[in-house]
Amino acid sequence: MPEAAFPVPAELVGLLRAPRGRVLLLGTVQPDGDLLGSQIGLGLALATAGAAVTLAGPHAVPEVFGFLPGAALVERWERAPGSFDLVILVDCPDPSRTNGLLEGSRGPATRVVSIDHHPDSRRYADVHWVEPTASATGEMVYDLLQALGLKVTPEIATNLYTSIHTDTGSFRYSNTTPRALRIAADLVAHGARPELVAGALYEGRRPEDLHRLGEVLARVEVSPDGRVAWLALPAGSVPEAFVTAEDLVNYPRSIASVKVAALFREIGPGSVKVSLRAKGEVNVGRIAAAFGGGGHTNAAGCTIAGSLAEARDAILKAVAEALGKR
Ligand SMILES: [Mn+2]
Structure with missing residues (x-):
């Protein structure tokens, strides 16, 4: 070697x-x-x-x-x-x-x-x-x-x-x-x-998993400039095993124009788990760290206290600032 x-x-x-x-x-x-x-x-x-x-x-x-x-x-x-x-x-x-x-x-x-x-x-x-x-x-x-x-x-x-x-x-x-x-x-x-x-x-799905995936993907949102995409999932909307198996944050990441993708999951009352993915232009590890989490440059996460909408807005604001600074 x-x-x-x-x-x-x-x-x-x-x-x-x-x-x-x-x-x-x-x-x-x-x-x-x-x-x-x-x-x-x-x-x-x-x-x-x-x-x-x-x-x-x-x-x-x-x-x-x-x-x-x-x-x-x-x-x-x-x-x-x-x-x-x-x-x-x-x-x-x-x-x-x-x-x-x-x-x-x-x-x-x-x-x-x-x-x-x-x-x-x-x-x-x-x-x-x-x-x-x-x-x-x-x-x-x-x-x-x-x-x-x-x-x-x-x-x-x-x-x-x-x-x-x-x-x-x-x-x-x-x-x-x-x-x-x-x-x-x-x-x-x-x-x-x-x-x-x-x-x-990737090929252990049951038919209902594929149908569920279709419903979840219909919820993907994209920023007006196309550089940020995300999925916000309320508590209980999808089983934990499904989220793990599908690695859901990769779907918003797969959009060509997207530089930063996010998955927001309400994991309990007033608690939102955030997964962030980037393609090398923004250090999402730094963004996650600012919210008490951490990770790598292109893959990071944190858990935020607040509603799903509050967590989403706070992270999207931080992502927009990081993208704007470039
Ligand atoms: Mn690792």
């Missing part, structure tokens, strides 16, 4: 080369394909190497990711059953996203590791490994397995391939680097099946 691997911190290699005691791979609320692929892929690799591994998170694995080999190993916890010797978080920039599970599993002697590619990753761990130029956390886990000399089985390959596939938008976004593609190729050589992953992610 011509491009150099990301340098794995020596302390991390030391911790994982012969992991002692109980190891927890901890997920977050609303786990996405990168988080799950990294969590399960690394978990399977460490388990094969002889570690006592537990996989858990505050939310269940979304149905659409149920095909990941090892997905059934991920436990859903309301609270942590006790402390672990080693807790590893992947793709988690903010520990509050564990809904208290990090605090619950972190004892006085616990070592906490964070492996992440979010530029705004907080320094909550004992060992922080952050590479903002990695296409996905799964790319970093691939490097980690190489550094540890761990074998990439077809099950591990499928998980890490799914990480890179989903975080690059099926190899369409600007983070689709030569290296991301070469690693994906190597993962396919190790048994990942692109057609099975794409089929599970």
Whole structure:
């Protein structure tokens, strides 16, 4: 591989080369394909190497990711059953996203590791490994397995391939680097099946899902100048599993003239979850951060207190200002 691997911190290699005691791979609320692929892929690799591994998170694995080999190993916890010797978080920039599970599993002697590619990753761990130029956390886990000399089985390959596939938008976004593609190729050589992953992610619909999608897409709105498009969904209008499976924010993003797309979802009374996508002209990570959230330049999110209309107006104003400044 011509491009150099990301340098794995020596302390991390030391911790994982012969992991002692109980190891927890901890997920977050609303786990996405990168988080799950990294969590399960690394978990399977460490388990094969002889570690006592537990996989858990505050939310269940979304149905659409149920095909990941090892997905059934991920436990859903309301609270942590006790402390672990080693807790590893992947793709988690903010520990509050564990809904208290990090605090619950972190004892006085616990070592906490964070492996992440979010530029705004907080320094909550004992060992922080952050590479903002990695296409996905799964790319970093691939490097980690190489550094540890761990074998990439077809099950591990499928998980890490799914990480890179989903975080690059099926190899369409600007983070689709030569290296991301070469690693994906190597993962396919190790048994990942692109057609099975794409089929599970995009061709698992039931007829009623397609009809629902038609109704939802009819609600897409576009700004008069055509540069911003959004979808605003009142509470209960679509099931959570549908939103996850369809990656709804990508539809307003797919309009040619659009520079910034947004999805507003009322997730409770006075609480609106916002997903933002850009095409390189506006840093939506900065906009989300101004509202207490965060993320990447082209993909970010936040949760806003207020009505659906208030959240929409506040974000669209901030987006218009960011677009205007250019
Ligand atoms: Mn990611």
